[in-house]
Amino acid sequence: MTEHTVKSYGEELSHLTAEVTRMGGLAEAQVADAIECIARRDAGLAQSVVGRDERLDTLQVEIERKAFRLIALRQPMAVDLRHAVAALKISMNLERCGDLAKNIGKRALILNDAEPMSALTRSIERMGRLVQSRLKDVLDAYTASDVQRAIGVWSSDEEVDEHYNSIFRELLTYMMGDPRTINACTHLLFVAKNLERIGDHATNIAENIHFELTGEEIISQRPKLDVIAQ
Amino acid sequence: MPTVSPPSPVAPERWGDALAGAWAGAWTAVAAGPAALVAMAALGAAKPGVALPAAVLLGGGGIFLLRRLRRGIEGQALAAAPAAAATDRAPPFATILENLPEPLMVIAAEEADDLTGRRFVFANGAARERFRIREGALLVTAVRSPQVLEAVDESLFGGLERTVEWTGVGSQGRDWTAHSRPLGRDDRGSQLALLVLRDETDVRRTERTRADFLANASHELRTPLASLSGFIETLRGHAKEDPGARDKFLGIMQAQAERMSRLIDDLMSLSRIELNEHIAPAGRVDLAMAAEDVIDALAPQARDKAVTFDSILPPRGAAVVEGDRDQIVQVIQNLVDNAIKYTPKEGVVRVEIFPGLTAGTASAARDPAAARLSLLTPDLSDRDERYAGLRVSDKGPGIAREHLPRLTERFYRVEGQKSGERQGTGLGLAIVKHIINRHHGGLHVESLQGEGTTFGVYLPMAKSLPQKDLATADGATPGGVVKLS
Numbered sequence: 001m002t003e004h005t006v007k008s009y010g011e012e013l014s015h016l017t018a019e020v021t022r023m024g025g026l027a028e029a030q031v032a033d034a035i036e037c038i039a040r041r042d043a044g045l046a047q048s049v050v051g052r053d054e055r056l057d058t059l060q061v062e063i064e065r066k067a068f069r070l071i072a073l074r075q076p077m078a079v080d081l082r083h084a085v086a087a088l089k090i091s092m093n094l095e096r097c098g099d100l101a102k103n104i105g106k107r108a109l110i111l112n113d114a115e116p117m118s119a120l121t122r123s124i125e126r127m128g129r130l131v132q133s134r135l136k137d138v139l140d141a142y143t144a145s146d147v148q149r150a151i152g153v154w155s156s157d158e159e160v161d162e163h164y165n166s167i168f169r170e171l172l173t174y175m176m177g178d179p180r181t182i183n184a185c186t187h188l189l190f191v192a193k194n195l196e197r198i199g200d201h202a203t204n205i206a207e208n209i210h211f212e213l214t215g216e217e218i219i220s221q222r223p224k225l226d227v228i229a230q
Numbered sequence: 231m232p233t234v235s236p237p238s239p240v241a242p243e244r245w246g247d248a249l250a251g252a253w254a255g256a257w258t259a260v261a262a263g264p265a266a267l268v269a270m271a272a273l274g275a276a277k278p279g280v281a282l283p284a285a286v287l288l289g290g291g292g293i294f295l296l297r298r299l300r301r302g303i304e305g306q307a308l309a310a311a312p313a314a315a316a317t318d319r320a321p322p323f324a325t326i327l328e329n330l331p332e333p334l335m336v337i338a339a340e341e342a343d344d345l346t347g348r349r350f351v352f353a354n355g356a357a358r359e360r361f362r363i364r365e366g367a368l369l370v371t372a373v374r375s376p377q378v379l380e381a382v383d384e385s386l387f388g389g390l391e392r393t394v395e396w397t398g399v400g401s402q403g404r405d406w407t408a409h410s411r412p413l414g415r416d417d418r419g420s421q422l423a424l425l426v427l428r429d430e431t432d433v434r435r436t437e438r439t440r441a442d443f444l445a446n447a448s449h450e451l452r453t454p455l456a457s458l459s460g461f462i463e464t465l466r467g468h469a470k471e472d473p474g475a476r477d478k479f480l481g482i483m484q485a486q487a488e489r490m491s492r493l494i495d496d497l498m499s500l501s502r503i504e505l506n507e508h509i510a511p512a513g514r515v516d517l518a519m520a521a522e523d524v525i526d527a528l529a530p531q532a533r534d535k536a537v538t539f540d541s542i543l544p545p546r547g548a549a550v551v552e553g554d555r556d557q558i559v560q561v562i563q564n565l566v567d568n569a570i571k572y573t574p575k576e577g578v579v580r581v582e583i584f585p586g587l588t589a590g591t592a593s594a595a596r597d598p599a600a601a602r603l604s605l606l607t608p609d610l611s612d613r614d615e616r617y618a619g620l621r622v623s624d625k626g627p628g629i630a631r632e633h634l635p636r637l638t639e640r641f642y643r644v645e646g647q648k649s650g651e652r653q654g655t656g657l658g659l660a661i662v663k664h665i666i667n668r669h670h671g672g673l674h675v676e677s678l679q680g681e682g683t684t685f686g687v688y689l690p691m692a693k694s695l696p697q698k699d700l701a702t703a704d705g706a707t708p709g710g711v712v713k714l715s
Binding site for chain 2: 022
């Protein structure tokens with residue numbers, strides 16, 4: 001075997017998946033650290049979350065380039081085409097997750113100036129852990145090409161919504177009770193919203209996986225909770 | 231003394247003999263575990279100029295094993311490999327590595343800029359089981375953590391040793407310490423690195439639990455303690471000569487003291503459960519028999535409130551789950567006890583058990599109008615898993631939707647709900663959740679305000695014994711070793 005090997009088509013495809021998975025790992029770590037810096041009031045960690053987001057952006061551009069290259073040069077059909085497109089779409093969703101994590105990091109820096117509100121940050125942490133496990137499950141489903149697991153993530157988004165709803169009410173009660181907390185509570189509300197959005201991206205990724213593996217959209221209506229309507 | 235380094239030019243078979251010689255005296259110590267193994271290896275193979283004799287040898291063993299296996303398979307001579315060597319004088323390296331409790335992997339890579347080209351060339355039993363590593367798998371399919379990937383890269387291309395911490399996610403997530411060590415090049419010119427993971431979950435959990443316990447206990451014990459000291463003050467003061475007031479106050483004090491002791495009991499059992507949460511339960515429990523026992527035990531309480539039970543239980547032996555009997559009984563007891571508390575006088579508490587459900591049917595909603603939430607979802611990777619479901623329903627006031635996500639939180643109480651004179655500790659459902667998590671089961675709640683609440687638990691059914699005993703890792707060869715790459 002020579003040093004320089006020409007990669008086969010199949011290898012190129014599987015390496016695209018691997019690259020998306022690697023990016024997923026980075027996004028997971030960003031989300032985990034973002035939650036950690038809210039829970040522990042860790043300014044240094046928050047700074048590094050904000051700083052590391054660039055790496056996700058670079059990776060996404062790279063994956064995009066590779067996917068386009070593959071589509072252009074190899075002209076994949078059917079499942080292979082879906083494979084390349086899914087990599088594109090999933091990397092976009094992961095990049096958004098990273099942006100949201102970065103935003104949480106920025107808010108953590110502001111929240112550090114306010115009084116600690118451990119009851120609220122605990123709720124946020126709990127919601128964060130849930131979102132984190134959704135992201136993990138969906139990435140596991142992606143690496144294992146497991147449709148069932150992807151559907152599991154897709155259909156349980158409701159739980160994240162319930163948490164968001166619960167935090168929304170909790171924050172309202174706090175703000176009504178003590179107007180001095182409005183500033184910090186508003187930031188926490190956005191943090192919760194960002195987490196909820198990350199959960200949505202996880203379900204989007206689950207949809208992408210489903211399409212990649214089966215060639216069909218998930219048609220049934222996803223159970224969805226509307227906070228505003230309640 | 232033979233020189234030992236992994237990319238040794240010595241033929242693998244000869245190399246194995248050389249290793250065996252170096253190890254002969256140390257053989258008895260090997261059983262003492264991987265630490266002893268590494269230490270002895272370092273002593274036996276000490277060679278000046280080798281920076282990492284221990285790690286290199288451990289990893290070298292991996293590569294040696296790999297080569298040996300490759301040869302063995304190619305030459306149809308596998309039967310003569312590890313098992314035969316054990317009876318000889320050579321220690322069975324293959325079996326040692328395979329059976330190390332810590333996940334151990336050897337990773338190969340060709341080019342530094344090919345970020346996703348790292349792949350497994352060897353993974354021992356613990357690694358394959360824990361990370362679902364398939365044959366020829368790429369590193370990222372098993373490990374996504376950026377810290378660990380970076381550490382491996384530094385070992386592969388920078389020749390550096392790295393130790394990083396890595397925390398898993400999810401209800402059964404574990405905390406790992408990952409050690410990566412460079413192993414040089416193999417005969418095909420690929421860079422090699424060793425990755426060993428150590429499970430630190432229990433250590434870190436113990437620390438965290440201790441901190442939580444102190445914080446919770448001090449906070450929750452303050453209320454009854456304040457009331458106790460208040461009454462003592464009153465009894466020593468103006469209520470001293472009033473027998474009526476004294477009796478009443480002593481009654482309240484007794485109730486408060488009992489509450490404190492219940493609280494301490496619950497906190498203790500919660501921290502015990504948390505410490506064992508990652509140790510799979512051993513034993514089998516018949517859910518129906520456990521439910522019968524609980525119903526009998528709680529009969530006096532039910533009689534006090536004139537609450538009757540409506541139970542639908544399968545015949546004995548139909549709903550046997552894998553589990554710790556005491557803990558399963560505690561789950562049922564906490565749920566039935568809650569149901570009795572919240573059911574109005576002369577109400578009915580319904581206890582139902584259904585065996586042989588799939589995860590989907592076990593967690594399915596019963597009443598579409600009710601607010602419903604899954605409080606704990608098991609890892610559903612095994613699609614053939616069958617569950618036994620338990621449902622406990624009360625006819626109480628129901629729980630509003632916004633409270634559902636927080637039900638299993640410690641000390642969380644739904645506002646404005648009275649649970650009767652025998653106040654709960656606020657830990658019952660937290661205990662239930664932790665026990666079910668340990669048993670790899672699921673928990674969900676369904677509630678309709680004004681109609682009542684149903685808690686549903688589902689636990690994996692016990693598998694028939696012979697099947698379990700024969701279960702081996704996928705692709706295991708007779709020697710108990712799997713070749714990757």
